[in-house]
Amino acid sequence: MVSVVGAVFVALSLAPLLVLSVPPIGTQPEQVHISYAGFPGSMEITWTTFNETEESTVEYGLWGGRLFELTAKGKATLFVDGGSEGRKMYIHRVTLTDLRPASAYVYHCGSEAGWSDVFSFTALNESTSWSPRFAIYGDMGNENPQSLARLQKETQVGMYDVILHVGDFAYDMHEDNGRIGDEFMRQIQSIAAYVPYMTCPGNHEAEYNFSNYRNRFSMPGQTESLWYSWNVGSAHIISLSTEIYFFLDYGVDLIFKQYEWLKKDLEEANKPENRAERPWIITMGHRPMYCSNNDKDDCTQFESYVRLGRNDTKPPAPGLEDLLYLYGVDLELWAHEHTYERLWPVYGYKVFNGSIEQPYVNPKAPVHIITGSAGCRENHDTFVPNPRDWSAFRSTDYGYTRMQVHNTSHLYLEQVSDDQYGKVIDSIWVVKEKHGFSAWF
Template structure:
């Protein structure tokens, strides 16, 4: 080791979200708040009549979906309704309701209403471009045993090959930046245009069409069954020769199929430049309506909205695992890409893999947390520099900070050699700060000791493999998520707060500070240990939020901001004497 010395669409959506909740629907039954309400839907038991039920109406307005997404109003009417639940469900036009789960649904009657001659109302659904026309279905009965009554008119797409889910990725080349996006399968060619001025994008690159994946690539479960939908066509283009500090404007798409909203970013900062990052885990996604959605992370919208509003001046976002919580439902990846695009098209969006992206029987951790995706959609949608298929560990520098990123969902011994080699190459005079990132935490206040993948079970395994190495390498921060809370330890080694050595300087290394940043969106995990182990200086398992990291050559500061009140609830600073 070298020693320490030596956008307009988004703003429109924000305004819509600011409306009172009752404005979203005129009549519906409250959502169940089940982690996966689509688990109730059994397509094999759906009854499809040969004739339409008389007196049944289902219409949608508008009948065209504009680029960027919109709220659709669904009007339903039933004459002589039975005393039975009714629900409205959203599908793509080519979906088979006897084989595919809806994208989302809304119970409009619970079966306990008083008898009447007719029933009906208007409900709102938020819709985005998923590359196929949209249709709605009205069902009678519970989702477990439903009867299809009628399909609506078709909502056509203004541009089925519209480029969506744009995202920046930092490259291994200091002057590079990769842009990735998705279109419909009918797009013939795509281009990235960029330049120093918004009105003069005088550089262009032909995008590369990436190999996709299909249903057979899934490992099983929901991903291979009722959750499967075509993921579209993936494109990428990499800019090179960019200069730190320069503002780069860009857009992607084509004249034939439309262009993305213009955006801008700043290239990768040099080690001598100060950086400001967002840090968070376990975000998930929320479609901004009142529907039943699988693994709905309502609080995620608060986090992404807040981060977008303060994104100017930020240089990178780091998402430490459990990305979209698609868990086999392919449409959730589209929702997620749409939700993060305003942030991810303004700064590189770097990630670590989590259990909800990878875990499935046959893997190292034989649980079904990925819903059968077994890492395939994640690998293609979030390829990080230097990673291989199903080997998503890597490292990167960002300004004066070095990140070593591993997978807690793969064999740890296989990654040990990589970590040794990576940390050995770090020059602390160039990047004085080192962050070790893993989705599952090495230290966590949790009562979960389950086998094989309980919080404490996995934390023990991680410590056995990496703790001594990270202390010897003088890693500053161990960053994790997984537990849906915010937690911060003292500098810790072998379960205890470390103390300064005799005659140590004020900024002498004590040990890594362990951070759990799993509070960005998924439902809070409240199984906190009582009494609290003394190594924890801050634990919040009741609120959601995100972290800011700011660093230069001598100071690294991290702040935890809650999204319910927008204020900082924890802050700590590490200092370093310049070499």
């Protein structure tokens, strides 16, 4: 009798371990995030399962209306991570269409084999007089993501309409056979399931030819999220890959493909009717053309690949500075350096302020912002003691940038220090009475 009781006791004591050893339900949606699909009335919903499901479905409805009265279906793509385990996951994508501009929606995603939590988003306001609000940062890991909690709260209370993540995710998504990528996507779900999470690739995404980045995110266009453009309010936003200048093993031709695409996109954006409607042209790319850090990165070199191109390719690969200047790009957003740096209006290593008293009022060159201090395991970068005269403000605090495009002539930027409990440590107004190449003269 005693032995029977003992056996029962042992079995019960092991029960929690036995329960914990049961694998998770592989058809359960996770890592939910949304992005703008690039055309009016649209939103792209993306999520992951680890087993295949018969369908990929989003059920949704207007906030305050009948719950889940609308249904949209999409498809799943098998992604096999390049690590030694060859881990499989299914990336589901569903495009919602015919959304009412500026209207709030409630949704969940999945299938009859498992549904996500319930989330909400606001369809993009399609008015060009709308003043969208952005949070902007790069270089956020899932170890030491210091700014994440503040961004989660601010997003959930409705402070932002769009998030711009300017490269370098998770540190790194491919590690531990893609599990680090999974964990990072779970961490940002509390932001990215509620507002469009718009991205560009960074150097930390390079493993297996950027496959984790290209498969996990769903940006507009047909370039696997490497480069694309979209419109919001009075701004035309262009996302670029700076990494094509550094990982030539994946194809030198990508430099020329992006350059030709970018030139055509800028030509279209600069047609008089388009520039009148959306005068602000803003670019985002991971590695900056200029910086005053002391780490010998590309931006610390006068012969920057991103700025001037490469002469060691056949034919020589063009850089980006002249093209962006020629088409009157107003603002260039960068990351990569784990610091914040605001530059005076600069072109060709020379400062072109609007005036001594008001440098950002009618500036005579693009304005550059470097915002790569969201927090990651590589900690801070440092600065050279004496920066060149194009460097206006620098900080090594962890933090992120806020931006609001107020109207066709006024754009506001500020830097938040998470080290200083959310204090705004820098801010500027960029004011432009006219836009385009002629604005430089």
